[in-house]
Amino acid sequence: MEAREFKNFAYGHFTKISKALSSPRRFELLDYLAQGPKTVERLAKETHMSVANTSQHLQALREARLVASSKVKNHHYYELADSEVAELLQLTKRLAERQFPDMGEIRTMETTADGAIPVMSSAEALEEVASGRAVLIDVRAEDEYNSRHLKDALSIPLVQLEEKLGQLPPGKKIIAYCRGAYCLYASDAVRFLRERGFEAYRLDEGPADSAISREIEEEKR
Amino acid sequence: MEAREFKNFAYGHFTKISKALSSPRRFELLDYLAQGPKTVERLAKETHMSVANTSQHLQALREARLVASSKVKNHHYYELADSEVAELLQLTKRLAERQFPDMGEIRTMETTADGAIPVMSSAEALEEVASGRAVLIDVRAEDEYNSRHLKDALSIPLVQLEEKLGQLPPGKKIIAYCRGAYCLYASDAVRFLRERGFEAYRLDEGPADSAISREIEEEKR
DNA sequence: TATCTATTCAAGGTATTTATTGAATAGATA
DNA sequence: TATCTATTCAATAAATACCTTGAATAGATA
Numbered sequence: 001m002e003a004r005e006f007k008n009f010a011y012g013h014f015t016k017i018s019k020a021l022s023s024p025r026r027f028e029l030l031d032y033l034a035q036g037p038k039t040v041e042r043l044a045k046e047t048h049m050s051v052a053n054t055s056q057h058l059q060a061l062r063e064a065r066l067v068a069s070s071k072v073k074n075h076h077y078y079e080l081a082d083s084e085v086a087e088l089l090q091l092t093k094r095l096a097e098r099q100f101p102d103m104g105e106i107r108t109m110e111t112t113a114d115g116a117i118p119v120m121s122s123a124e125a126l127e128e129v130a131s132g133r134a135v136l137i138d139v140r141a142e143d144e145y146n147s148r149h150l151k152d153a154l155s156i157p158l159v160q161l162e163e164k165l166g167q168l169p170p171g172k173k174i175i176a177y178c179r180g181a182y183c184l185y186a187s188d189a190v191r192f193l194r195e196r197g198f199e200a201y202r203l204d205e206g207p208a209d210s211a212i213s214r215e216i217e218e219e220k221r
Numbered sequence: 222m223e224a225r226e227f228k229n230f231a232y233g234h235f236t237k238i239s240k241a242l243s244s245p246r247r248f249e250l251l252d253y254l255a256q257g258p259k260t261v262e263r264l265a266k267e268t269h270m271s272v273a274n275t276s277q278h279l280q281a282l283r284e285a286r287l288v289a290s291s292k293v294k295n296h297h298y299y300e301l302a303d304s305e306v307a308e309l310l311q312l313t314k315r316l317a318e319r320q321f322p323d324m325g326e327i328r329t330m331e332t333t334a335d336g337a338i339p340v341m342s343s344a345e346a347l348e349e350v351a352s353g354r355a356v357l358i359d360v361r362a363e364d365e366y367n368s369r370h371l372k373d374a375l376s377i378p379l380v381q382l383e384e385k386l387g388q389l390p391p392g393k394k395i396i397a398y399c400r401g402a403y404c405l406y407a408s409d410a411v412r413f414l415r416e417r418g419f420e421a422y423r424l425d426e427g428p429a430d431s432a433i434s435r436e437i438e439e440e441k442r
Numbered sequence: 443t444a445t446c447t448a449t450t451c452a453a454g455g456t457a458t459t460t461a462t463t464g465a466a467t468a469g470a471t472a
Numbered sequence: 473t474a475t476c477t478a479t480t481c482a483a484t485a486a487a488t489a490c491c492t493t494g495a496a497t498a499g500a501t502a
Binding site: 003004006007008009010011012013014015016017018019021022023024025027028031048065066081082084085087088091092093094095096098099100103106182184 | 224225227228229230231232233234235236237238239240242243244245246248249252269286287302303305306308309312313314315316317319320321324327403405
């Protein structure tokens, strides 16, 4: 194998990975898949894409070996092919936040905008929950909670928030989280809770995110 | 800001990073830049690209904030914008090696091919060097050695190997390294040395690579 | 000032990527 | 078997990325 040929082979393979990650739609799909396995249909609904388009992107991701699929009845379940894929997503996000100033701001932007959503850092949340002054709620869908969630978090999917208000201890702070800083469910939950008198905050991360959330300790089941 | 708009903003920024990484040429450029700052001209020569094309790719990398440039006289020096960029490169490579079987093989392929190049793992090299049974030589260009190299390594650029043969202790094993597993200088060096009776090996990594090489300890100056 | 060198810019044709649409497949249910 | 549903395939048009070429800039040297 000649030198040039060797390099093309090597760099061609490396860039299969980044090429697959280079479409916003596909990045979003992976972000959802970091929450746990999902069907094509479900992904299409969550990302507001057509099923055909979703499927096509998933093919691309599978060819780059970023996702794997399995078949149960006539549903195809897709999931991340390797835990390092989640790391890659995280590292890319962190780099973008560091290098693009307006990107970094967005994490706290909701705080300053009109109809402010107070954001709590993971470090602070850890203390508040440990001392019993706050409870943590996971407002993602139930299966996402089941596939992985933060320790001591209650599962209260956003759509069920109203009916499950009784489960929330009055007087304590409520810290809501969803997929991460770029998912809006937790903000919706905080807004809803504040309108009803709760001292609610949104967490700045999700369970698939960085090192700090490891300290809040995840449970996998 | 609407939900859709917010997502487009966020994912659009994330994918600027991966889009920049998604061209084999640009990935190669970054790989060279991980060895230290370089001018456009030098990069063009090393990658065998036209200067205009190199410059254009560097623009793309700069827009994605993966590289930064500074001006000295009428030379523009480019370098990685953040240490996390090097991590991103590494993680991508590691993932490709794990997920593509033929990719993983290539690291040791030279061992099995005709005119075999024996490869030594970093772990083994660490022992051999520590016990004094082997010496480590860095066959990259001198400025790359100066910008960062493995501990106790001698700088012997490939082009000077013949004239510096006298610096090599006879009887000891010689372990050569260059940019990493996908750079061919070290292999050329090993072939050359074996023809002259040395027991030579190539290291499976380079100074910008993974955790194991940290144990061989890097020096930065 | 004129000239040289390193770098960037601009224009082009070709190739690749994208989302949409409608048809095809294949397993489950009746 | 016929029918339904979930998923993939195939074809298209629009948009984008790629490398080449030749010109333009701007700093250094004479």
